[in-house]
Amino acid sequence: xxxxxxxNVDAPSATPSGAPxxxxxxxxxxxxxxxxxxxxxxxxxxxxxCHVPFPVHGLDKAMGVQRTILPVLVFxxxxxxxxxxxxxxxxxxxxxxxxWALVWVTGYPFLISGKPLMSVPAWIPVIFxxxxxxxxxxxxxxxxxxxxxxxxxxxxxxNNRFRRASDDxxxxxxxxxxxxxxxxxxxxxxxxxxxxxVEVVEDR
Amino acid sequence: MHHSSATKGFVETxxxxxxxxxxxxxxxxxxxxxxxxxxxxxxxxxxxxLAWYVAFVICLGMLGFLGICxxxxxxxxxxxxxxNNPVMWAYDITNFVFWVGIGHAGTLISAILFxxxxxxxxxxxxxxxxxxxxxxxxxxxxxxxxxxxxxxxxWLFPLPNSMDMWPQFRSPLLWDVFAVGTYFTVSLVFWYIGxxxxxxxxxxxxxxxxxxxxxxxxxxxxxxxxxxWHRYEVAYLLLAALATPLVLSVHSVVSFDFAVSQVPGxxxxxxxxxxxxxxxxxxxxxVVSLAVPARELFGLKDLITLRHLDNMNKIILLTGCMxxxxxxxxxxxxxxxxxxxxxxxxxxxxxxxxxxxxxxMVSCNVITPQLFWFKKVRTSVPLMFILSIFVNVGMWFxxxxxxxxxxxxxxxxTSWDQFVPTWVDIGTxxxxxxxxxxxxxxxxxxxxxxxxxxxKAVMPEANPHAHAHGAHAHHGGPQEGHGGHGVPSGAxxxxxxPRSSEGQP
Numbered sequence: 038x039x040x041x042x043x044x045n046v047d048a049p050s051a052t053p054s055g056a057p058x059x060x061x062x063x064x065x066x067x068x069x070x071x072x073x074x075x076x077x078x079x080x081x082x083x084x085x086x087c088h089v090p091f092p093v094h095g096l097d098k099a100m101g102v103q104r105t106i107l108p109v110l111v112f113x114x115x116x117x118x119x120x121x122x123x124x125x126x127x128x129x130x131x132x133x134x135x136x137w138a139l140v141w142v143t144g145y146p147f148l149i150s151g152k153p154l155m156s157v158p159a160w161i162p163v164i165f166x167x168x169x170x171x172x173x174x175x176x177x178x179x180x181x182x183x184x185x186x187x188x189x190x191x192x193x194x195x196n197n198r199f200r201r202a203s204d205d206x207x208x209x210x211x212x213x214x215x216x217x218x219x220x221x222x223x224x225x226x227x228x229x230x231x232x233x234x235v236e237v238v239e240d241r
Numbered sequence: 242m243h244h245s246s247a248t249k250g251f252v253e254t255x256x257x258x259x260x261x262x263x264x265x266x267x268x269x270x271x272x273x274x275x276x277x278x279x280x281x282x283x284x285x286x287x288x289x290x291l292a293w294y295v296a297f298v299i300c301l302g303m304l305g306f307l308g309i310c311x312x313x314x315x316x317x318x319x320x321x322x323x324x325n326n327p328v329m330w331a332y333d334i335t336n337f338v339f340w341v342g343i344g345h346a347g348t349l350i351s352a353i354l355f356x357x358x359x360x361x362x363x364x365x366x367x368x369x370x371x372x373x374x375x376x377x378x379x380x381x382x383x384x385x386x387x388x389x390x391x392x393x394x395x396w397l398f399p400l401p402n403s404m405d406m407w408p409q410f411r412s413p414l415l416w417d418v419f420a421v422g423t424y425f426t427v428s429l430v431f432w433y434i435g436x437x438x439x440x441x442x443x444x445x446x447x448x449x450x451x452x453x454x455x456x457x458x459x460x461x462x463x464x465x466x467x468x469x470w471h472r473y474e475v476a477y478l479l480l481a482a483l484a485t486p487l488v489l490s491v492h493s494v495v496s497f498d499f500a501v502s503q504v505p506g507x508x509x510x511x512x513x514x515x516x517x518x519x520x521x522x523x524x525x526x527x528v529v530s531l532a533v534p535a536r537e538l539f540g541l542k543d544l545i546t547l548r549h550l551d552n553m554n555k556i557i558l559l560t561g562c563m564x565x566x567x568x569x570x571x572x573x574x575x576x577x578x579x580x581x582x583x584x585x586x587x588x589x590x591x592x593x594x595x596x597x598x599x600x601x602m603v604s605c606n607v608i609t610p611q612l613f614w615f616k617k618v619r620t621s622v623p624l625m626f627i628l629s630i631f632v633n634v635g636m637w638f639x640x641x642x643x644x645x646x647x648x649x650x651x652x653x654x655t656s657w658d659q660f661v662p663t664w665v666d667i668g669t670x671x672x673x674x675x676x677x678x679x680x681x682x683x684x685x686x687x688x689x690x691x692x693x694x695x696x697k698a699v700m701p702e703a704n705p706h707a708h709a710h711g712a713h714a715h716h717g718g719p720q721e722g723h724g725g726h727g728v729p730s731g732a733x734x735x736x737x738x739p740r741s742s743e744g745q746p
Contacts, residue, residue: 066702066705067702067703067704067705068705068706070705071705071706074467086466086467086468087466087467088464088465088466088467089465089467089470090274090278090438090442090465090693090694090697091274091438091694091695091697091698091703092467092470092471092473092474092694092698093467093703093705094698094703094704094705095705096467096705097467097468097470097471100467100468102467102468102471104471104475105471105472105475107472107475107476107479108475108479111479115483125399126410129399129407129408129410130407130409130410130411138401139401140401142401142405143405144407145405145406145407147407147409147410147411149409149411150411152411156411159410159411160410160411162413162416162419162420162490162494162497163410163415163416163419165486165490166416166419166420166422166423166487166490166494167419167423169423169427169483169484169486169487169490170422170423170426170427172479172483173426173427173430173431173480173483173484173487174426174430176476176479176480176483177430177433177434177476177480179476180434180472180473180475180476181461183472184466184468184469184472184473186461186462186463186469187461187462188461188462189457189458189462190462191462191464193464194462194464199464200445200446201445202445202464202465203278203438203441203442203444203445203463203464203465204274204275204278204442204445204446205273205274205275205278
């Protein structure tokens with residue numbers, strides 16, 4: 038909105054449509070946000086979140102966040118990396134057939150240092166490195182994907198007060214699309230949690 | 242203990258003593274999260290001190306010289322180096338191994354200390370990781386330029402080609418390509434993912450349009466959502482768990498370049514653990530060499546405290562002892578093996594034509610770290626800086642001794658020769674330090690040098706179950722404790738800061 042806001046490179050030029058993104062309550066300490074989160078969770082809201090400058094220990098549990106399945110997916114990625122590592126070496130160093138990988142490529146049965154063609158022990162280092170490489174890239178990529186990142190704009194990032202969410206303030210945001218959201222009632226509810234400030238976040 | 246904001250971060254406080262019944266504070270003179278944000282961000286937001294410009298110009302000069310040396314090499318050939326037959330590897334691979342080793346401390350701090358729940362790592366992990374990345378860039382330079390026909394360097398990778406030629410996967414040199422490539426990629430991802438929340442902090446504080454755009458782009462829309470943090474923390478743990486065996490594998494694979502060969506002095510089974518210990522040893526020395534001036538210049542003494550430096554010096558002492566053990570065990574095995582070439586290789590190392598290099602190595606790597614048994618030395622900033630430089634020098638010579646002495650005098654005395662470096666050898670080595678320094682200075686200037694979010698999370702004030710801090714408890718009275726919430730013992734439930742009564746303004 039003003040020049041002070043975070044960059045918003047793909048924001049539409051239209052003015053706020055009137056319907057807000059949600060309501061935002063500001064807290065000053067981890068203990069306060071912990072307490073507030075428990076009560077918002079207990080009140081049965083579904084589309085809401087806490088925005089904190091660092092991961093507050095136990096806050097995800099208090100919010101009722103289910104444990105992510107990321108580790109399972111990463112295991113799958115690691116196993117894929119290992120398989121790719123094995124097949125790559127077996128094909129390029131121990132096979133003589135051709136496969137189509139965008140172009141036709143042919144394996145080459147390397148006989149070297151008296152080792153058998155399928156010399157798996159000598160292939161372990163590359164198998165290991167590719168396991169780690171694929172697993173690590175999957176970890177970072179899937180984490181961002183599941184978090185709906187990267188994102189170049191977000192209604193919250195256009196809010197001036199929200200900029201302290203990366204500094205020293207703790208925010209509870211209840212979105213307007215929540216079935217239980219009712220502006221006056223939700224605002225009163227947020228105020229009952231003892232925040233230092235409550236305000237409407239415009240959608241834009 | 243109460244400093245005005247002008248001296249804040251510039252005054253040395255000894256926090257190496259453990260307070261009775263408590264934990265030593267990791268963050269000094271600060272009780273509010275905003276203070277930490279400001280202390281770190283102001284480095285990137287304000288003009289750097291004069292020393293920064295001086296150092297940057299020097300580093301750029303060295304980098305320019307690197308460019309000259311490398312260009313000359315490309316246009317003329319590897320003959321511009323002092324290589325000969327039999328010494329076909331010398332400064333190039335010495336520098337490669339040296340720089341890869343430097344990188345290892347960054348990963349140890351960011352991954353292994355994270356798995357061991359060493360909370361003090363938060364003060365130093367960001368710039369140690371940056372050091373890793375820049376060191377691996379320097380390391381990658383040397384094998385890249387030493388291949389002779391650099392325009393064919395892509396032959397290192399298994400790329401489909403019309404000649405149906407493939408790399409030879411049973412060679413340790415190819416393992417190196419995969420190990421170092423993976424190491425660089427994973428370190429970069431780990432570093433960047435760790436930095437995203439802090440880039441968001443810089444974005445949210447940015448005043449200029451360009452800064453808002455650049456930091457905004459780099460922060461990829463991070464807004465501190467706890468639902469995001471949840472996956473982020475799991476991802477961070479997974480990356481640490483992946484990087485831990487990775488870092489141990491990288492220098493093991495580097496050591497295979499030598500250990501798998503038949504050359505006396507190289508063909509030893511002790512190499513992988515010995516190389517890893519040496520790598521961590523040299524890397525921590527480099528972290529100390531960088532941390533001491535950085536905290537001085539940018540006023541970060543409250544975040545990189547004497548306790549952090551003391552801990553790092555203890556690790557230097559430990560790994561220094563391991564390196565010393567490895568040196569003596571090599572000698573023992575050379576005698577015990579009964580292999581005459583092996584025996585000769587080691588006696589020749591200590592008393593042959595390169596005796597001076599060997600004894601520089603031993604005095605810097607074995608004797609120097611022993612001084613860290615004394616707490617006075619471990620907590621003296623000037624002394625630890627000097628000793629860390631000694632260790633860096635010693636570790637460079639270790640690689641030189643292993644590589645050059647073994648090659649210069651191998652099986653046949655008729656083919657023995659001596660390696661003498663040319664100005665291009667020395668210029669490339671010095672230039673690599675310029676490349677490293679320039680990248681590191683740019684990092685200090687524009688990126689969050691300390692992991693802001695992580696430091697906040699280890700402050701006693703971050704504990705959601707602690708009593709609300711004086712000034713903040715303005716509403717609703719005291720907070721009730723939420724006991725029985727399964728807080729692990731590391732989560733400082735009983736922390737009592739002796740200074741908390743006077744800390745609030």
